[in-house]
Structures are given as C-alpha cells and as structure tokens.
Amino acid sequence: MLSPSLTDEQRRYLDYLRVQRRLAERTLTLYQDALLRLVHMAEADGLALLTLSSLQARRFLARLNEQKLAPRTLSLILSAWRGWYRWLGQQGLVASNPIVDVRAPKQGKPLPKALGVDDAVRLADHQQDNADPVAEALDRCLVELLYGGGLRVSELTGLDVRHHPQSAGWVELDAAETQVLGKGAKRRAVPLGSHALAALQQWLVLRPQWAAADEPALLVGPRGARLSPDMIRKRLKQRALTAGMPTHVHPHMLRHSFASHLLQSSGDLRGVQELLGHANITTTQIYTRLDFQHLAKVYDAAHPRAKKK
Structure with missing residues (x-):
C-alpha cells in the first residue's frame, strides 16, 4: 500500500x-508533516478532506492525543x-473551516531558557586554540549577531553583505545596524553594539577567503555557500562545547x-518588544518572568531572611 x-x-x-x-x-x-498526518488519517477513515466536519476533526485530535503527543505538538x-482550511476558504474550495473551534489540551508555558550574563559573554569572547582564523571570525560574528542583536536564526541566515532587490536582510555598517525580515515578512532595523560591529568588521575582512566576489550572503561556510540554519546550529553547538558551557x-x-x-538592565518592555x-x-x-527569577535568586543569595539554615 502506498504511503499518503x-x-x-x-x-x-x-x-x-x-x-x-x-x-x-x-x-x-x-507544517508539511502536519498536513501529511491529516491526509493519512482521512485516507484511513475514507474521508474527503474538502468536506471534513468539525466532529471528524475532533476525532482526529483525540487519536493524536492517544499517541501521547505533547500539547505543544498538537x-x-x-x-x-x-491555516490550510482558512486558505481553502479564501480560494472558495470549502464552505467552512472544520478546525476553527478545535483546540489542543492546555499546556503549561515553560520559561524560555537563557544563559546567564557571564556565560553569554564567555561564549562570545571564547578563543579556540589553534582555530582557523576565518572560522574563528565567522563563529564570533554569528554569536555576536545572535546574542548582541537578538536575531532569529532565519533572520541571520537571510542577511546579505549589502542591499539588493532580492535581499531578505542586509547590514549597514555606516548606520551600525542590520535590516532583517522577521515573521510575517515584517522588516525591522536592529542596532549593532560595539562588540557585534567589531566582530562583523573582522569577519568582512576575512570573508573573501571563503566567499566568491559575487556571493551576496553575509555568512558563508568553507565552500563559499550561504550558511543554513542547521550549519549555524552545529557551529554554535561546537563553540559552546569548546567554551565549556554548562548546557x-x-x-x-x-x-x-x-x-x-536587556530587560534586566533597562526594564523597558516596549523597547525589547520592538x-x-x-x-x-x-x-x-x-521575559519579565525570567527577570523575576533573576531577582529571586539575588534575594535568596543575599537577604538574611532568605538564607536557609
């Protein structure tokens, strides 16, 4: 039997x-994996996707829940x-959206994991012994842009050296900022701090050793091609290991x-949002919850009424 x-x-x-x-x-x-699940279950039950009912969709959800999938995955x-059924409705292919009122089980909201300030700075400043100078400059640059600018990995990989009509993002050294394309194709300017700017300038000096003259991508690997998100994850993981990161x-x-x-230092929630x-x-x-956790640790460590016997 052929797979759906x-x-x-x-x-x-x-x-x-x-x-x-x-x-x-x-x-x-x-999203593709999720849609394939839908095809598989519809075919197994002999149902047509374009006439799926809300009740049938709830049964699909119950079946997925029986597989012990995490609420976040559901x-x-x-x-x-x-989203697919909403798009089908806009195309006039379905009369209603069977998923509109179907909700996954409630899930707890785990706090995002962040490095401590000392660990983050140590990772950025880490100098690997006997490292290729070009590789070292690349790794320092990508860490400084991720930590110093708060970029998403997709925004980082989309950066070009300079603006051109097909650019998703680019750097502007004179203005000390990057222009990035975020979620929902929303563009924003991200300032470059002194460390990020210095790392970027150092990388641009060495980049021609790996990149062809007509290569638009800012970050390239040893073969001269634009770095992918997976490549950045691997390079960052290796750098963290050699820097002795605890996680x-x-x-x-x-x-x-x-x-x-940034929030710990400034308290400017609107600014951080921007x-x-x-x-x-x-x-x-x-991130205000992370900030409170930081203050709670300071309290536990310093206040005489908080110290445990």
Whole structure:
C-alpha cells in the first residue's frame, strides 16, 4: 500500500506560505508533516478532506492525543490544519473551516531558557586554540549577531553583505545596524553594539577567503555557500562545547538571553518588544518572568531572611 502524499491543494498552500508569507524552512517542514498526518488519517477513515466536519476533526485530535503527543505538538498540528482550511476558504474550495473551534489540551508555558550574563559573554569572547582564523571570525560574528542583536536564526541566515532587490536582510555598517525580515515578512532595523560591529568588521575582512566576489550572503561556510540554519546550529553547538558551557546552546537560546539581559538592565518592555520584532507585547512579557527569577535568586543569595539554615 502506498504511503499518503500531499494533495495538490496542500502543495499550493505550502508554496503560498513559502513565497507570500516567507515562512522559515523549518516551519514549512513542520507544517508539511502536519498536513501529511491529516491526509493519512482521512485516507484511513475514507474521508474527503474538502468536506471534513468539525466532529471528524475532533476525532482526529483525540487519536493524536492517544499517541501521547505533547500539547505543544498538537497545537502546532492544529495550527497547520486551521491555516490550510482558512486558505481553502479564501480560494472558495470549502464552505467552512472544520478546525476553527478545535483546540489542543492546555499546556503549561515553560520559561524560555537563557544563559546567564557571564556565560553569554564567555561564549562570545571564547578563543579556540589553534582555530582557523576565518572560522574563528565567522563563529564570533554569528554569536555576536545572535546574542548582541537578538536575531532569529532565519533572520541571520537571510542577511546579505549589502542591499539588493532580492535581499531578505542586509547590514549597514555606516548606520551600525542590520535590516532583517522577521515573521510575517515584517522588516525591522536592529542596532549593532560595539562588540557585534567589531566582530562583523573582522569577519568582512576575512570573508573573501571563503566567499566568491559575487556571493551576496553575509555568512558563508568553507565552500563559499550561504550558511543554513542547521550549519549555524552545529557551529554554535561546537563553540559552546569548546567554551565549556554548562548546557546545550542553540541559536534561539541566545535570542532569549539577549531579551532577558536587556530587560534586566533597562526594564523597558516596549523597547525589547520592538527590538525582538514581536507583534504582541504578551509574547515579550514572558521575559519579565525570567527577570523575576533573576531577582529571586539575588534575594535568596543575599537577604538574611532568605538564607536557609
């Protein structure tokens, strides 16, 4: 028996998300997997996707829940289904959205993991013994842009050396900032601090050793091609290991660290929201909980009434 494959409508929807919405490749992969689940269950029950009812969709959710999938995973799957049916409605292919009122079980909201200030600075300043100078300059640059600018990994990989009509993002050295394309194709300017600017300038001096003269990408690997998100994750993981980090470090952890440390120092929630490119301030407010955790640790360590016997 052949495995189910995406329908033509689903492929068109994913193309729409890739071209019009410009979603990250990792997000597109997750959405594709979710849509394949939908095809599989519909085929197993002999149901037509374009006439799926809300009751049938709830049964699909119950079946997924029986597989012990995490609430977060269930929410993502439903989001992909809901978005597809919304798009089908806009195309006039369905009369209603069967997923509109279907919700995953409530999930706890874990705090984002952030490095301490000392660990983040140690990672950025780390100098690997006997390292290739070009590789070392690249790794320092990507760490400084992730931690110093709070960039998403997709925003980082989309950066070009300079602006051109197809640029998703680019650097402006004279203005000491980067122009990035965030979620929902929203553009924002991100300032470059002195350390990030210095790391960027050092990388640009050495970059021609790996990159061809006509290569637009800012960050390239040894073969001269634009770094992918997976390549950045691997390089960051290796740098964290050699720097002796106490935990696994990934790109989004540096974004969390950027937000948490900035909020601790400034208390400016609106400013942090703007720098992160969050559409809703409630998304940024989670970092106030991290800030409270930091204050609670200071209290536990310093206040005479908090010290345990």
